Amino acid sequence: MATVTGNTGGLKPKQLKDLERLAQKKGTPDEILGRETARSLASISTALNRRIGLLIHRSGQIESVIIGDYDRIVIPALSTIRTSGGRLRGLRCVHTVLGPSTPINEEDIMDLACLRLDLMSSLTLRDGLPDLLHTVHLIPKQIDGKDWASLAPVHPAHQQLSCLELIEALEEEFVRERPTRQVDMGKDRAILISVTTGNRSQAEDSMDELVELARSAGVEVLGQVIQRRKSIHPRFILGRGKLVEIVLMSLRLGANLLLFDQELSPSQIRSVTNHTDLRVIDRTQLILDIFAHRARSREGKLQIEMAQLKYMLPKLTTRDDALSRLTGGIGARGPGETRLEIDKRRINDRIARLGKELKSVGAQRYHRRNRRRKRDVPVISLVGYTNAGKSTLLNTLTKSDIQAEDLLFATLDPTSRRLRFPEDMEVIITDTVGFIRNLPSELLKAFESTLEELFEADLLLHVVDVSNPLWPQQVDVVEKLLAELELDTIPCLKVFNKIDQLPADEVQKFSHLQDGVGISAIDASTLDILLLRVEQELRLIVGKELQTSWETKHEEERKEE
Numbered sequence: 001m002a003t004v005t006g007n008t009g010g011l012k013p014k015q016l017k018d019l020e021r022l023a024q025k026k027g028t029p030d031e032i033l034g035r036e037t038a039r040s041l042a043s044i045s046t047a048l049n050r051r052i053g054l055l056i057h058r059s060g061q062i063e064s065v066i067i068g069d070y071d072r073i074v075i076p077a078l079s080t081i082r083t084s085g086g087r088l089r090g091l092r093c094v095h096t097v098l099g100p101s102t103p104i105n106e107e108d109i110m111d112l113a114c115l116r117l118d119l120m121s122s123l124t125l126r127d128g129l130p131d132l133l134h135t136v137h138l139i140p141k142q143i144d145g146k147d148w149a150s151l152a153p154v155h156p157a158h159q160q161l162s163c164l165e166l167i168e169a170l171e172e173e174f175v176r177e178r179p180t181r182q183v184d185m186g187k188d189r190a191i192l193i194s195v196t197t198g199n200r201s202q203a204e205d206s207m208d209e210l211v212e213l214a215r216s217a218g219v220e221v222l223g224q225v226i227q228r229r230k231s232i233h234p235r236f237i238l239g240r241g242k243l244v245e246i247v248l249m250s251l252r253l254g255a256n257l258l259l260f261d262q263e264l265s266p267s268q269i270r271s272v273t274n275h276t277d278l279r280v281i282d283r284t285q286l287i288l289d290i291f292a293h294r295a296r297s298r299e300g301k302l303q304i305e306m307a308q309l310k311y312m313l314p315k316l317t318t319r320d321d322a323l324s325r326l327t328g329g330i331g332a333r334g335p336g337e338t339r340l341e342i343d344k345r346r347i348n349d350r351i352a353r354l355g356k357e358l359k360s361v362g363a364q365r366y367h368r369r370n371r372r373r374k375r376d377v378p379v380i381s382l383v384g385y386t387n388a389g390k391s392t393l394l395n396t397l398t399k400s401d402i403q404a405e406d407l408l409f410a411t412l413d414p415t416s417r418r419l420r421f422p423e424d425m426e427v428i429i430t431d432t433v434g435f436i437r438n439l440p441s442e443l444l445k446a447f448e449s450t451l452e453e454l455f456e457a458d459l460l461l462h463v464v465d466v467s468n469p470l471w472p473q474q475v476d477v478v479e480k481l482l483a484e485l486e487l488d489t490i491p492c493l494k495v496f497n498k499i500d501q502l503p504a505d506e507v508q509k510f511s512h513l514q515d516g517v518g519i520s521a522i523d524a525s526t527l528d529i530l531l532l533r534v535e536q537e538l539r540l541i542v543g544k545e546l547q548t549s550w551e552t553k554h555e556e557e558r559k560e561e
Contacts, residue, residue: 005076006067007050018044019052019065027060029164031156032121033094034060038130038156045096046128053095058118058164063091070098075111077274088138088171089277092119092163103134109148112136113244114275116251118167123156130156137166140173140252147248174251188219191250194226194261195238203228203261205470209437210261210283212387217290222253235271237264247276259286263438266315283438284311299361306354309347378427378538380419381454383482384463385474386434389497391415393463393521394431397531421535430457437477444485454485458541459534460492466518467501493537495530497521 002023004016011019022044027034033041033056045052053066053073066073073095093111097103103122112120116138124131132153139149151161192210196203203226214221225246227238236243237260246258257279258272264282272280281289288308295301382390394400398417416430432454454460462478464471475494482488494516499506500523517533519526 002062002064004065004067006053006065006073007069008067011048011067015044015048019067022052022054023062023065025062027056029058029060030162031060031159032092032119032133032135032163033123033156035130035157037062038123038133041094041096041123042125042130043128045098046125049098051096051098053093055091055093058090058092058167066095068095071101072107075115078115078277088118088167088174089116091115091117092121092167093117094121094123094133097122097124103132103153104136104150109136110240110244110275112138112148113251114247115277116247118170119163133159137170138248138251139170140176147245188217188257189222189253189255190214190219190257190259191223191225191246191253191255192221192259192261193238193246194224195232196226196228196262197231200226200228205473206261206437210259210286213283213286213290214259217286217293219257219259219286222255223249225249232262235268236275237262237268237272243272243275247278250276250278257281259283269315287436287439299358302354302358302361306351306358309351309354313344313347313351378425378458378541379456380427380429380459380461380534380538381457382429382431382461382463383454383478383492384434384495385465385478386436388434388463388465388474389521390431390434390463393461393495393497393519394429396521396524397429397527421531425535425538427534427538435478435481437473439481454487454490457490459537460487460490461495461534462492463495463497463521464516465498466496466506467498491537491541493517493533495519499526 004019004023008016018040022037022040025034025037025040027037033054037054041052041054048067050070051068051073053068053075054062055064055066055075055078057063064076066075068074075093078089078091103124104120108120108122111117119135119137121133121135123133133156134153135151136148137151138147143149154160192207192214194203194207194210207224207226211221211224225242227242229239233239238246249255250258255278258276258281260280260282262282263284264272264280269280269282288304288311291300291304292308295304382394384390394415394417398419400415400417416428418426419429420426460482462475464475468474479488482492496516496518498520499518500520517530519530521527
């Protein structure tokens with residue numbers, strides 16, 4: 001049933017009745033706007049001195065009547081109207097224009113593009129009667145730098161062109177430009193977006209990493225957009241013109257997802273979603289999704305669920321009338337709680353329960369670490385940027401079969417294995433989650449119990465992927481995160497991995513470094529020098545601990561004397 005929405009303030013009952021009767025009118029599929037509907041629309045708009053808009057289905061049925069102001073209308077959220085893949089929405093918008101205003105303005109074009117409307121039409125008025133119908137529509141390929149085309153103005157009584165045939169022909173052209181229909185098969189097809197106020201090269205490096213994150217999440221990347229701005233748009237994060245350009249790109253390519261490299265505020269997500277009708281996620285949400293798919297242990301699943309709930313809580317909102325549904329009753333008269341408040345309370349309760357379960361799991365991990373300490377077995381922890389080769393190195397050193405893939409965050413759950421050195425020294429070597437730039441704070445907090453493994457380490461092996469041109473920046477990211485976690489006081493040995501992928505002259509550079517060792521984690525023959533360095537470092541650490549223990553004991557005896 002058609003609805004009457006918009007600026008209804010100050011309307012008389014009779015005027016509302018007229019609008020409701022207008023909503024019941026139905027035209028033919030071949031006409032943009034029926035002549036009788038046009039006459040009623042012009043009459044009501046003139047009497048109210050406001051713009052009136054109609055959202056009309058392809059069948060000719062009016063879906064919604066929108067009441068605006070003198071110079072604009074605001075199309076409401078269209079979440080209840082179904083769309084499919086990259087096709088047009090199946091609705092056209094027709095609105096009146098009062099006075100000498102431009103029939104089709106920039107805001108009309110933005111609504112046409114962002115909401116994927118079939119057509120956008122404006123009806124000019126003369127002496128309270130319909131004058132000319134001005135219409136624009138989207139096109140699959142740009143013409144003269146424009147992604148839309150205009151039809152010749154026509155009086156509603158003299159329409160010759162079949163509206164339905166025009167729309168169907170446009171959709172066929174869009175399908176020819178995008179022959180596959182993977183969007184409708186549950187496949188995420190994304191356009192990646194980065195908005196920066198800084199250096200473009202840094203934005204490009206971050207975008208390359210976002211592409212790898214998308215690949216790890218099974219998302220097909222259709223396009224990339226980087227925009228440099230003097231300041232971030234508080235509502236859309238990027239410019240309105242660029243947003244229209246991206247929506248038209250998504251229409252041509254069949255994208256169903258916009259993936260932002262920057263973290264979005266709840267209001268920005270709502271604004272972009274409402275104006276584009278595409279799913280919108282940011283880098284943080286993508287990383288959380290990857291973690292949710294990769295977590296295998298009970299502890300890992302608890303940590304990820306907590307991180308996701310904490311991320312979701314401030315973004316919790318609703319786009320329907322749920323806020324008006326109250327839960328008052330006998331013993332609880334009054335406004336009661338809104339649906340949104342109930343959801344928030346339930347999430348907070350769930351977070352509290354997860355916190356208790358994680359404390360219990362953390363206590364078990366603490367007892368296991370205590371048993372290791374009693375046996376005086378040194379602990380080595382592998383740290384480094386994600387996909388640097390930590391799991392592969394652990395597999396090669398300990399002849400294990402831990403999951404190791406060429407994907408970001410392939411390993412999440414901490415894994416410990418025993419390793420025996422040639423000179424009868426036994427150690428425990430632990431693999432932990434990899435780091436990444438702009439690692440979500442929710443994840444760092446959620447993974448506190450896992451990262452506690454690092455605090456028990458006697459030695460950190462910082463694994464570096466030297467085949468990546470950005471490895472110096474990745475080293476800086478890891479070192480900053482270690483300092484942030486107060487782990488920079490633990491002795492650390494750099495392990496420069498993947499030297500087999502470097503030219504011979506570059507390999508020599510890493511083989512003579514004093515603060516690190518060059519290896520190939522897949523080649524066991526290159527690990528002998530690493531084992532030797534690790535053994536030397538551990539003996540040096542043990543010697544310092546014995547010296548410190550002896551000095552402490554000697555000082556206590558001196559005080560007793």
